[in-house]
Amino acid sequence: DAKTTQPPSMDCAEGRAANLPCNHSTISGNEYVYWYRQIHSQGPQYIIHGLKNNETNEMASLIITEDRKSSTLILPHATLRDTAVYYCIVTPPRTSYGKLTFGQGTILTVHP
Amino acid sequence: KAGVTQTPRYLIKTRGQQVTLSCSPISGHRSVSWYQQTPGQGLQFLFEYFSETQRNKGNFPGRFSGRQFSNSRSEMNVSTLELGDSALYLCASSSYRVDETQYFGPGTRLLVL
Numbered sequence: 001d002a003k004t005t006q007p008p009s010m011d012c013a014e015g016r017a018a019n020l021p022c023n024h025s026t027i028s029g030n031e032y033v034y035w036y037r038q039i040h041s042q043g044p045q046y047i048i049h050g051l052k053n054n055e056t057n058e059m060a061s062l063i064i065t066e067d068r069k070s071s072t073l074i075l076p077h078a079t080l081r082d083t084a085v086y087y088c089i090v091t092p093p094r095t096s097y098g099k100l101t102f103g104q105g106t107i108l109t110v111h112p
Numbered sequence: 113k114a115g116v117t118q119t120p121r122y123l124i125k126t127r128g129q130q131v132t133l134s135c136s137p138i139s140g141h142r143s144v145s146w147y148q149q150t151p152g153q154g155l156q157f158l159f160e161y162f163s164e165t166q167r168n169k170g171n172f173p174g175r176f177s178g179r180q181f182s183n184s185r186s187e188m189n190v191s192t193l194e195l196g197d198s199a200l201y202l203c204a205s206s207s208y209r210v211d212e213t214q215y216f217g218p219g220t221r222l223l224v225l
């Protein structure tokens with residue numbers, strides 16, 4: 001699986017957009033980019049995933065660069081409840097057989 | 113739809129004992145994966161079951177085992193517990209009929225004394 005690089009921590013003001021970057025320069029053509037977050041001591045929560053195109057759902061937007069070597073997760077209006085560890089994961093479909101490789105993630109702290 | 117459920121939520125055991133944790137996947141999901149999370153090692157993949165067959169296994173000793181039942185519910189067992197087995201154990205389920213997005217349960221917090 002491709003490795004990912006994320007900043008260890010980021011801050012964001014409440015109500016502002018939080019932009020979390022992820023580098024995955026060794027990503028293969030068939031690998032998806034997944035984002036999860038984990039609020040203290042809870043199970044990871046799925047946020048969004050994509051292959052090539054930008055994606056948006058009720059939680060966030062995912063912007064993937066044209067060369068697919070990096071992506072950005074955007075939380076459009078961060079709230080205090082968005083404070084969590086955010087994980088960017090790259091994984092191939094159909095062949096990972098349940099294995100997600102988690103890195104250290106980015107600790108996002110949203111301030112009032 | 114109900115989410116992934118795990119029981120028990122908290123557990124205290126002593127060294128040398130064994131423990132069994134249970135996971136009920138989202139209805140219709142046939143794949144169940146297990147992970148261990150510790151402060152030092154982060155989230156690590158233990159194994160995955162699909163249709164009662166283990167398809168993938170992480171780098172853990174044989175003391176860690178699991179199984180899946182015909183209704184897709186899964187159990188994991190840890191024998192001869194060690195202090196280092198204290199961790200949050202997470203299971204996740206996915207539906208290969210749709211995509212492989214994994215949805216995690218709340219976890220079981222195991223403390224080994």
